[in-house]
Amino acid sequence: QALSEIEGMAGKGGNLEEMRVRPLAKRRVDMHGFCNPSGFQRSPYLSARGNFASIFQGSTEEGYKAYHADKYDEDKNPNGIINFGTSENKLCFDLMSKRLTQADMNVMDPPLLQYPDWKGHLFLREEVARFLTYYCKAPAPLKAENVIVLNGCGSLFSALATVLCDPGEAVLIATPFYGGITQSVFLYGNVKLVYVYLDSKITGTSTRPFQLTVEKLEKALQDARAEGVTVRALILLNPQNPLGDIYSLSELRDYLEFAKRHELHVIVDEIYMLSVFDESATFHSVLGMDRLPDPQRTHVMWGITKDFAVSGIRFGTLYTENQDVANAVASLCYFHGVCGPVQHKVAQLLRDRDWINQVYLRANHARLKAAHTYVTDELKTLGVPFLNRNAGFFVWIDFRKYLKTGTFEEELLLWKRFLDNKVLLSCGKAFECSEPGWFRIIFADKTHRLQLGMQRIRKVLEECEQEILAEEKEQPCQSDQEGKADSTDEVIFVSRHQEPTCASSSSLGDLIGLLQQQMRSSDWLQKNTAEQFA
Amino acid sequence: QALSEIEGMAGKGGNLEEMRVRPLAKRRVDMHGFCNPSGFQRSPYLSARGNFASIFQGSTEEGYKAYHADKYDEDKNPNGIINFGTSENKLCFDLMSKRLTQADMNVMDPPLLQYPDWKGHLFLREEVARFLTYYCKAPAPLKAENVIVLNGCGSLFSALATVLCDPGEAVLIATPFYGGITQSVFLYGNVKLVYVYLDSKITGTSTRPFQLTVEKLEKALQDARAEGVTVRALILLNPQNPLGDIYSLSELRDYLEFAKRHELHVIVDEIYMLSVFDESATFHSVLGMDRLPDPQRTHVMWGITKDFAVSGIRFGTLYTENQDVANAVASLCYFHGVCGPVQHKVAQLLRDRDWINQVYLRANHARLKAAHTYVTDELKTLGVPFLNRNAGFFVWIDFRKYLKTGTFEEELLLWKRFLDNKVLLSCGKAFECSEPGWFRIIFADKTHRLQLGMQRIRKVLEECEQEILAEEKEQPCQSDQEGKADSTDEVIFVSRHQEPTCASSSSLGDLIGLLQQQMRSSDWLQKNTAEQFA
Structure with a gap:
């Protein structure tokens, strides 16, 4: 009985029905016996996925709990x-606190206090379009109708995973990568990641450590397919976290062409795009490319968290030409809303080009x-x-x-x-x-x-x-x-x-x-x- | 082929596999032939649930689209x-604009600009606990550790449904009710509602139109179970939307006892609790009850949207003594974050008892x-x-x-x-x-x-x-x-x-x-x- 419970939670099938028939019994969640079982009691009050979310919360926070204490x-x-x-x-913080408390920021007009368009107020989406056109060096003006605004890029990963993949489907990503994405696509979306393992060796087409190549992408995709996994999308982080790498234009083009060949969506996370701190390096946004190989499957995310040093202000944005994707994400935006007065502040910030x-x-x-x-x-x-x-x-x-x-x-x-x-x-x-x-x-x-x-x-x-x-x-x-x-x-x-x-x-x-x-x-x-x- | 697609999407089984094999083919989503099929094209770019979300967005917004235009x-x-x-x-808006732009509100200290505890800053959760203790007339002080803060009660419904129910499980609710809840529990959570149909007839134990009785709750629950549906929770809206009813203490106790008998969680939405505008009416919060029948399964939500006339400020809060539920919801709070500066404003607002x-x-x-x-x-x-x-x-x-x-x-x-x-x-x-x-x-x-x-x-x-x-x-x-x-x-x-x-x-x-x-x-x-x- 104990074993079947363990396996039911951890991946070997198991007797979940049995777990649900007696929801009040205290049961332990034990991951293949590797972890300390006394630390994880399955809660009788939570669903299976609720327990999963709860463990996630507990496990990822060990270091942060110690820090906060x-x-x-x-x-x-x-x-x-x-x-x-x-x-x-x-x-x-000095610069941001000063700018964000100036008179133009402290506005509470009635439209800001009412329910917004869940995609974001038009004035903000217009401002985002102008901002991205300028900083991503877009060949033609980007459009407000392709912009969606929500409370952070974690939310955006969750929403995109949900509308692009059905439960159990997968998204390709190269490792090492910012681990929060695993939770973002899984907790609500039940979408998993397929890893393209990179390593520090320099061989063949890899001219730098942990270099992403189309060859490695192809192999990971074929391996996943051979295992019966349906892969719907590729995630690119540019600049890359944790490597700090910036992709060259030709690398970007290669990755996007690979995705197009396989009809994969590409989610490009450019959240560090303005945090390139040396003039010797040049960042290329996919929004700055002359021609996107597959514009209907290319979705770009950015936010102010990193580039404007304000992680406490929850604001992320999606740029996509695909109106089906935009509409589907918009229907989930109800759960990821940004306060009206904050939308005003962000718009004021983004339009202050001189100060920036x-x-x-x-x-x-x-x-x-x-x-x-x-x-x-x-x-x-x-x-x-x-x-x-x-x-x-x-x-x-x-x-x-x-x-x-x-x-x-x-x-x-x-x-x-x-x-x-x-x-x-x-x-x-x-x-x-x-x-x-x-x-x-x-x-x-x-x-x-x-x-x-x-x-x-x-x-x-x-x-x-x-x-x-x-x-x-x-x-x-x-x-x-x-x-x-x-x-x-x-x-x-x-x-x-x-x-x-x-x-x-x-x-x-x-x-x-x-x-x-x-x-x-x-x-x-x-x-x-x-x-x-x- | 056309029929199997329709049924696959609309509920009669059907050949979903076929739909996925040719993801690029344009297909129509047709709901039992009742709706205008030309209006709904299944997008080849979206998952099945993405298409569903997209249709939801389109259909519920007809009136609002006309209004916004x-x-x-x-x-x-x-x-x-x-x-x-x-x-x-x-x-x-006059009162709120004035209060929210006063000097104490316009604060951007560094801790507000950094990543918060995803459950909400402690200063705000403490303030919420004091506020609810006072306005809900709690018999003992409510605790900050039982408070979770997120960006609205829609998000809270989504998170609670997800951690209390597994996909396909259900929650009981009396009709008529605020229809947004259907989307809130379904779009991410894949949780459905089981309706307790009330009507305007006055018969038997019903002494007013659309009166909720334990008899009707019992019947709806038994019917659902007979159909093989697993019901995990009951949602109560108090004051009720759209009826405007307020439940008496004895009614509340009856509903909570019913839930306890069947080991159902109770989600009590009290978002209109301070919008009782006539002194002849007395609102009773479940948090004011001397004894909760099943405190570990009683979860109360409130927000400032309605009672403080600021739907544009996304802020909702959960009060639950169940730490398993609190932790599981907290792990989803990453997707429902409230900006730090807004948390400061809400705390300032809630503590200004004299002004309120x-x-x-x-x-x-x-x-x-x-x-x-x-x-x-x-x-x-x-x-x-x-x-x-x-x-x-x-x-x-x-x-x-x-x-x-x-x-x-x-x-x-x-x-x-x-x-x-x-x-x-x-x-x-x-x-x-x-x-x-x-x-x-x-x-x-x-x-x-x-x-x-x-x-x-x-x-x-x-x-x-x-x-x-x-x-x-x-x-x-x-x-x-x-x-x-x-x-x-x-x-x-x-x-x-x-x-x-x-x-x-x-x-x-x-x-x-x-x-x-x-x-x-x-x-x-x-x-x-x-x-x-x-």
Whole structure:
């Protein structure tokens, strides 16, 4: 009985009917026995998917819970946790607070206090169209009728997944990627991701680490189809999170042509498009392309969260020429509404081109660049390889030399060790990275926090180094030189390649991976159908 | 082939696989042949549920589209449409604009610009707990940990349906009810409603029209179970929309005890709780009850939309003692976030008890009462029966005498005739009312619009009366006196009872009904499972 419950929840079929007949009995959700079963009680008050949502909430938040309970504060809690995990720009609150409290912002006209068009007020959609035309360098003016406005890009992923895919269908995405997308397409939409595993090796057509190629896209798509998975779309992140890569125009064209050949929708997330902080790099929006290979299947998202350093203001936008998609998303916008007065503020912000260009972007880019330089210089001093990019708020770091055997279990232990030393990072597993040992650091933070956080990181790494050296002294032949990486100013080159390792500890972090594995396995979704729940 | 597509979409099983194999072929979605097929093309770009969402969007918005294209404006468009359809309070924009632009509101501190706790900032949840403790007359202080904040009660219905029910499961609700709930629980959650049909007859335990009784709840539940439908929850609207009824304490207790006996969750929507505009009426919140029969299954929702006359400010809140439910809903809150600066504003508003009690509620209630009196006096002059209540923004009106044969087709024609005469109302079908001929008018509007709107309504009714009289002269024996209703100041008493009539026209309005029928029939959801789509 216990086993069937476990499997019913975790993906092997199992006796869900039995679970539902006695809804009041306390039951444990146990993921293949890997996680600590005492931590997860199946709630008799929730549906199967409600329990799933609840576990998700619990598992992804471990580090953030610790952080929220013990936040660093220069004066009040100097020994608190420094957050290098959340991808926020904390460098521009001064500029944004000032701009957002000016007189033109504080408006509460009656139309703003009434129910809006759920796609967004027309004045805002017009402003967004003008803004994107200018900053994406569109060859022709973009149209307000193709713009939809909602409360963030997470909501947009949820809505798009739902209207483009039916339950159990899938979307293609290259790893490592921002892990929140997994939840965004699954929790409501019941859509899974099919991973295109990239690695740091430089071989064949890959001229840089973790390079996405059409060859890899083709293979992942064919593999999924061979397993009976229906893939409806491809997600592209540009600039890429966590890599910081920017796709060239010809790469973009190749990806879009691949999608067109297979009649896949392409969801292009350009949320970091104005956070390219070095003039040497040029970002190309798909909206700036002369010709889209398949305009009816190309959907672009952007928001102010990252580029305007205001994650607390929930605003995301979709640009699509496909009116069927726009209408279907609009019907879900009722659940993702943005307050009228906020719509006014965002429109005022977006139309203030002079302030954006002369004041905000200049300051923001200079600050991002300085912070990035500080963190990367520290990494160089430490002799740690990393991807040296100039977009986004993050550095993708190769801590593999601090893992003794190179497993995800060790990666998690290292992550925990950073947390114990009061600095919160994101480990590669959270991005579905196929190689254990990669970490993401958010550098878009004030100098005093960067200094203290890097100090704490250095302390952990030095301790690890000492331990490894001590072990190597005991067993001098076990050292594996192949795993060490070379780095240059521009890019690191890594030669060790590892297949994804199966997690086997009893921690929360592993549970995330397992949940995600369950979701992407065609098995779980096919066996756990609505019919079975009904 | 055509037929199988129709049935596949509309509920008789059908060949969905066939539909998916050729996703590019243009196909028509045709609902049992009742609606105009040329109006609905199945989009090859959307999933089955995406098409469904798209149709929903199209069909429910007919009246609102007309309104938005031709809005009444005293100066600029005096012949435009008057909107008596949207349940908004338009009487207090002056008070709210003034309060919301005061200096204490215009705050943009860094924590408000960062990612919040997705359940809502603690300062706001604490304020909500204090506010509800006071206005719901809670016997003990309510707790911030039981409060969740999101962007509106529609989102809350969606999230609660998803975490309490699995796809295809159902929730009990009495008709007539605010029809938006159908979409809210279905579009993302794939949860259907089981209707408890109330009618205007006064018999047995029913002492007022459309009275909800435990007997009727029991019967609807047993019927649903006999059909194999799993019912997980009961929705109560109090004050009721569209009836304007307020439940007595003993009624509330009866409903909650019924739910407890059957282990049903109860979702109590109290969004109009402060819009009780006559001192003779006393509202009882379930949060004010000495003892809840089943506190772990009782979930209360409220928001500022209605009571503070600001539908443009997206803010709803859940109060539940069940931490499993709270956590599961919280994990979905990521999709329903409220901007930080708005959370600050709402907290400032809710804590300003003096202004609320001395300024706002006094003015609001006086204005609502005056507007209600104006509209109901007009109805009395017209000799039209209606429910004379004192909560909410609406009057539930009995236009049955203006239907010749008493069908929903005629109801829709009358609705259309009002719209053609530039006044938008809601017809009973939109609330799943079982008797054709009932309409809802929103009276919470300025005098000049009420006057003009009532004039236009009077014109239509007088024309209808003339036509019926003319016909009766020709066929004097066909007149049916049984259908006429008596009314008093307090309540109307109606004697004619009609079973729901099957729609048979080719209009959009009928399509809504058909969609809703499909959704509540266990057939559609059981046959159209995720497995079938996958």
